[in-house]
Amino acid sequence: MPAEAALAIDSPIDELERVAPLRAGQAPPPLPTVDGGFQTVLADPPWRFANRTGKVAPEHRRLDRYSTLTVEEVCQIGVRDVTAKNAHLYLWVPNALLPEGIKVMEAWGFRYVSNVVWAKRRKDGGPDGRGVGFYFRNVTELILFGVKGSMRTLPPARSQVNMLETRKREHSRKPDEQYDLIERCSPGPYLEMFARYPQDGWVSWGDESSDDVEPRGRNHRGYGGGEIESVSFPVLESHERMPSTTERRIAKVLREQYEAGASVRDLVQETEYTITRVRRLLEIAGAEMRGRGRKPTDPVS
Structure with missing residues (x-):
């Protein structure tokens, strides 16, 4: 409630x-x-x-x-x-x-x-x-x-x-x-x-916690949640794991940036995460990994 x-x-x-x-x-x-x-x-x-x-x-x-x-x-x-x-x-x-x-x-x-x-x-x-x-x-x-x-x-x-x-x-x-x-x-x-x-x-x-009870609060236009365009990346220790929901959210953002042309090293610099963590997040998001130094528009030999 x-x-x-x-x-x-x-x-x-x-x-x-x-x-x-x-x-x-x-x-x-x-x-x-x-x-x-x-x-x-x-x-x-x-x-x-x-x-x-x-x-x-x-x-x-x-x-x-x-x-x-x-x-x-x-x-x-x-x-x-x-x-x-x-x-x-x-x-x-x-x-x-x-x-x-x-x-x-x-x-x-x-x-x-x-x-x-x-x-x-x-x-x-x-x-x-x-x-x-x-x-x-x-x-x-x-x-x-x-x-x-x-x-x-x-x-x-x-x-x-x-x-x-x-x-x-x-x-x-x-x-x-x-x-x-x-x-x-x-x-x-x-x-x-x-x-x-x-x-x-x-x-x-609670009286609205059951799956078969519809909460009374109405969802008005513009109040549907969703991503903030300016994303802040949580500060993590080198071996610290993110909660699963946060991990999926960050992975999605990194994939979008990667597919728009950012390199893994660009993402490492922006997030201050390790290369290993960035690559893992991209894999979680289902990103198709490029060869090192290759841009999305480069032909694949």
Whole structure:
């Protein structure tokens, strides 16, 4: 379920929690469990808040995007009981509800240590200015990162920047690249709360996570995700592997450049990867390799 609200807030949280939902709420089902507890949790709570007119966002009848929960209801979900002694939490929070996000994190047994910023980009890589907000036009969202007990991130996290730059999807849908980032940085087993689209290797929990349930958020024109034309290549150690989704994305970009005339050495210089890694990525993308020094237009003898 989504975390981004459609309208900006202008009320303290104790007033927001008194706003009655327009649809009858349903008690959340029990959380799933695994032996030893989940070591990593990703959560995108359906935050409820009101705009300046007092209308509930996003449950106003004109919007009707999804059911929501109050902050107290989110706090009462028993995440503490299904997570391992040492665990990581990735919690999506709208910019306007940062204090409430910290409150939820603490109620679930985690302490805040850092965050990841999702910068929503246009196709050309510039900021997507279609966001909303009462004070600023929001082009970012936050993932608060919390730790329960004591557990460092995995070694690949040492080169992972705390920013995702992707094109916007349908209302409130978060970027698929979040899964690659999390799997690089935190160990499983993985639990996604308020999930909308089941992911391989993850346990999904939420009223829209089933394959036979159509999520309510509509996909409007221009919000279909897709590649950013200006691509940034992740910094990697010499023997570090990319997550599979990232690997396929980078491989596709390199193939397009290679078939447009770039040499392997050109791609090595641009990406700062080894020749071996560049060649492997080209093979993954199905590129037809040329002889050394040969251009696409050169005749093959």
